[in-house]
Amino acid sequence: MSDLASELLAGVRVSPSILSADFGRLREQVGEVLDAGARVIHVDVMDGHFVPPITVGPLVVDGLAEQAREAGAMLDVHLMIERPERHVEDFVKAGADSVTFHAEATPHVAYTASLVRDLGACVGVAINPGTPVGALSEVAGAIDMALCMTVNPGWGGQAFIEHSLDKILRVRAIVGDRVAVQVDGGVAPDTAPACRSAGANVFVAGSAIFGAEDPGEAYRAIAVAVQAS
Ligand code: DX5
Numbered sequence: 001m002s003d004l005a006s007e008l009l010a011g012v013r014v015s016p017s018i019l020s021a022d023f024g025r026l027r028e029q030v031g032e033v034l035d036a037g038a039r040v041i042h043v044d045v046m047d048g049h050f051v052p053p054i055t056v057g058p059l060v061v062d063g064l065a066e067q068a069r070e071a072g073a074m075l076d077v078h079l080m081i082e083r084p085e086r087h088v089e090d091f092v093k094a095g096a097d098s099v100t101f102h103a104e105a106t107p108h109v110a111y112t113a114s115l116v117r118d119l120g121a122c123v124g125v126a127i128n129p130g131t132p133v134g135a136l137s138e139v140a141g142a143i144d145m146a147l148c149m150t151v152n153p154g155w156g157g158q159a160f161i162e163h164s165l166d167k168i169l170r171v172r173a174i175v176g177d178r179v180a181v182q183v184d185g186g187v188a189p190d191t192a193p194a195c196r197s198a199g200a201n202v203f204v205a206g207s208a209i210f211g212a213e214d215p216g217e218a219y220r221a222i223a224v225a226v227q228a229s
């Protein structure tokens with residue numbers, strides 16, 4: 001695992017999700033949040049099976065890798081795909097610094113985690129809102145990040161699920177201080193501070209950043225909100 005990625009995930013980070021970006025101007029939009037200070041760029045991969053939409057694959061990761069690297073940033077790839085073990089190598093080779101897959105998407109969570117680790121990327125395991133936190137307990141020692149979904153995966157712009165706050169506390173209790181706790185879905189200046197208080201340290205935001213007129217300013221507004229909390 002790269003020193004850069006583990007160092008970045010150890011801090012408090014707001015991570016812009018390109019899902020809500022204008023893909024016709026992707027490089028420019030990513031440049032705006034990098035200039036504003038973002039160092040963890042979140043890439044949502046959907047396969048039309050695990051979740052209904054289809055988004056992007058390794059080619060887009062490859063297309064952003066150099067831009068991220070030059071800025072000292074990392075690419076955080078969130079796989080919402082079935083049987084992620086069949087695809088993690090392609091994403092790491094394309095430039096993913098961390099790969100997060102869903103515990104619900106494979107019977108081989110520990111195996112997939114070890115594949116990602118052996119490929120040299122940080123390992124993340126995600127759980128859906130309806131999945132008990134116990135899904136993380138047997139692999140907590142083998143991962144770098146636990147992603148507690150705060151909406152049902154598949155779409156940007158959904159409302160934050162309030163009872164996630166209690167779940168974040170329980171995720172943090174299971175994984176301890178060494179593992180990053182990421183939240184994803186409905187994260188904005190009004191919801192992020194409570195997530196931080198509950199134990200999250202990586203805050204993914206899509207529509208709150210790229211849905212705004214000025215993505216850089218919107219990034220900073222969330223960063224200020226979590227730092228102040
Ligand atoms: C949803 C994705 C998110 C998405 C969040 O399944 O995993 O990363 O971009 O979008 P917002 O921040 O708009 O809820």
Ligand code: ZN
Nearest residue numbers: 044078184204
């Ligand atoms: Zn995501």
